[in-house]
Amino acid sequence: MPATAQNLRDLHTLHQRARALRDRLSSGPRTLAARQAAQAARQAELDASRKTLQDAKVRVQKLEHTLKAIESKIDDLKVKLNQVKKNDEYKALQNQIAHDNNARSKAEEDILVALEDVETRTAEIARQEADFKRTAAEVAALQQQLESQSAQHKDQLRELETAIKEAETAIPEVHRDHYRRIVARYGADALAACEDNSCHGCYTAVTPQMINELMNGEAQIFCLSCGRLLYLTEPNAVLTQRTAK
């Protein structure tokens, strides 16, 4: 006895449910890996920002050091200015002091710019850190969700695989090898509905004789074009259409 249309419809459904579960089981880890990679990139970005902030702070310290050196030099020059007697020496010192005053102004301006830079970078890092914390929590939640779902889906898949093996026993021994080959080739869609007189796997017309055989349920019918195991969608569906003609 060949497998009935109902046997084959059920088997096809089981295959499709198993495929959907396998897809979910493989897509979850891929999504997680992508999120983890993005998180690692954020960490690297944050590390780089912290390093740049550190450099900016060192720059402020160096500029402050330079400013102090200029100021003490100016103080020394002012002491000397009070001690010199010759006019040309006095003028030379005055020129030097004027020059150093310019240098001091320049250093003060540089310090202000550098401090502003530190402030901007500090704010940016705070933003990055908040962002990092939020996304890290999201990645952890996703991982936890996938782990619990994965165990559940694996159980369901094992149950489906058992059900498929059981449902496959409806296919007569003589057709099993052919069935295995088409499963290896088409996976979950190794079976196809025969609808509107054509195979729903490849949309090639099915001969009237094959449709008769499908309705009579006396033979196992495979599509002549793609080799899929055919079944009628609903009992009497084709019969009704044929009667209407």
Ligand SMILES: [Zn+2]
């Ligand atoms: Zn076909």
